[in-house]
Amino acid sequence: MADFDTPYINELINQFGQLPGIGKKTAQRLAFHILSQPEEKSQGLARAILNACENIHLCNICCNLSDRETCDICTDESRDQSVICVVESPLDVAAMERTREYHGLYHVLHGAISPMQDVGPEQLHLRELLTRLQKNPEIQEIILANNATIEGEATATYIARLLKGTGIRTTRIAQGLPMGSNIEFTDEVTLAKALLGRQTI
């Protein structure tokens, strides 16, 4: 692929191309969009990136992203201090909050155990979770809301084993039919999980 005659455009394409899910063609399209729109708009994106990098850090308790030392959820005393929901990413916190069904605390692992991608338990924010449990005897339940993927399952199993013997109740969110789905079109693994997880009504 022929490159452009200026290092500025090539560098911009290269930088966009390093973002996840952005290939060479999309990177080119984005770069030319940046150059074709009014300069202030493009500078707005650059400024947003720099501001976010500068101001967003991990909450010192739950490891969620926040612009304060301790995030809004951890400092909110009206929330149930006896439950921690363990999730893989900050986006999962947002998804859980959207349900309006959960009023406890969170702990963000920032990943899942994945030997394929060279991610072991030590790369996740598990140490912070254990410290939290030691410091806060009021915690009674850990809800494992890891993804329903192989990596998520492995991570949930790992944490459950880690917490065995601590006396803290460890639960895993249910797996089964998503709302609006037909049994006919549901894959067999999901259906098996739904059967195993059946509850008396």
Add this chain to the structure above:
Amino acid sequence: MADFDTPYINELINQFGQLPGIGKKTAQRLAFHILSQPEEKSQGLARAILNACENIHLCNICCNLSDRETCDICTDESRDQSVICVVESPLDVAAMERTREYHGLYHVLHGAISPMQDVGPEQLHLRELLTRLQKNPEIQEIILANNATIEGEATATYIARLLKGTGIRTTRIAQGLPMGSNIEFTDEVTLAKALLGRQTI
């Protein structure tokens, strides 16, 4: 969709979401990628945007993007000064250059006539093209390499009409079967164009 509790993340998502082809979900994913990678890498993207905005301008002759007042192609005296290839975008210049079959000059319109998107001939860099033609009597041919879309065709027809009576030869690049294609699977419009454009072999 619940937003995040910090304006920095929301602004970053909002900014990414304004890029073409980037929806809300992708914008979120990109924003969290920016926040999860080492700070220098994210700052690299911001810097690339700012540098490109500052240094890239339109060439004062052909309207292609360049970091000089006049671009490399326009200043290259070894190129055929008697032909100008008219294209819609700087990406098209790169595509034409990749063929290694064209050694003339370019003119970048930055768009195509599109009443649906409120783009008229006056928004394209047509005045610059006409000035070029007046100033350079050595120009003998204008190749219209607009896209083979309704907008591209309309723009090509418009320019061809504009140049009528100037004595300059105006040509349109051929439309027909793309290489490697089967007649069986070719749409009827392309096939009709291929028939109409047939040449003696």
